[in-house]
Amino acid sequence: MNTHMQGQYSASIPLFLQDTILGFVGIFKAENINENIKICLEMFVKCINIELSRIVTMKNLNDILNDKGISKWEELLSNRELEIVDLLIKGLKDYQIEEKLFISKSTVRAHIGNIFEKLKVKSRLELIDKHYSYIIKEIRDILLKYEI
Structure with a gap:
């Protein structure tokens, strides 16, 4: 957009990330803005938008992986069960969990039983499968969202 302010001209283009305006990229000039400069500016902004989308995608992927995908169960499980x-x-193994968390074998077994019941799984293998299936789904959703 060209605007005339006190004898000077400017061209600016909004910088979007999804539906949010992050700011504006523009140039200011004492004379009329050349059409080629506007085209270059528009191309520059498109490059910035592509890079911002890539950064957001990577941040979202890192959030999922750093979170270990366990937060999806925060409403169902206690903090100890999440651990x-x-x-x-x-x-x-059970004995390693006992040692790491300083709890008894029966407490570990009770927690595991509660976890299996709450998450509707019957084995450790099924729990691990459910966990990684969730992470894969989240990653797939992000990649589809950003059309990667």
Whole structure:
């Protein structure tokens, strides 16, 4: 858009990320803005938008992976159960969980039973499968959202 302010001209283009305007990229000049400059500016903004989308996509993917995908179960499980799920997904055995969390074998078994019941799984393998299926779905959704 060209605007005339106190004898000077400017060209600016909004910088979008999805439906949000992040700001504007523009140039200011004492004379009329050349059409070629406007075209270059529009191409520059498109490049910035593509890069911002890529950054947001990577951030979303990192959030999912850093979160370990466990937060999806926060409403169902207690904090201790979430800790145990994380350890089960890492492949720890009951005795290793006991040692790591300083709890008894019967407490570990009780927590695992509660986790299986709440998440409707019957085994550690099924829990791990459910966990990674969720992560794969989340990643697929992000990639589709940004058409990658």
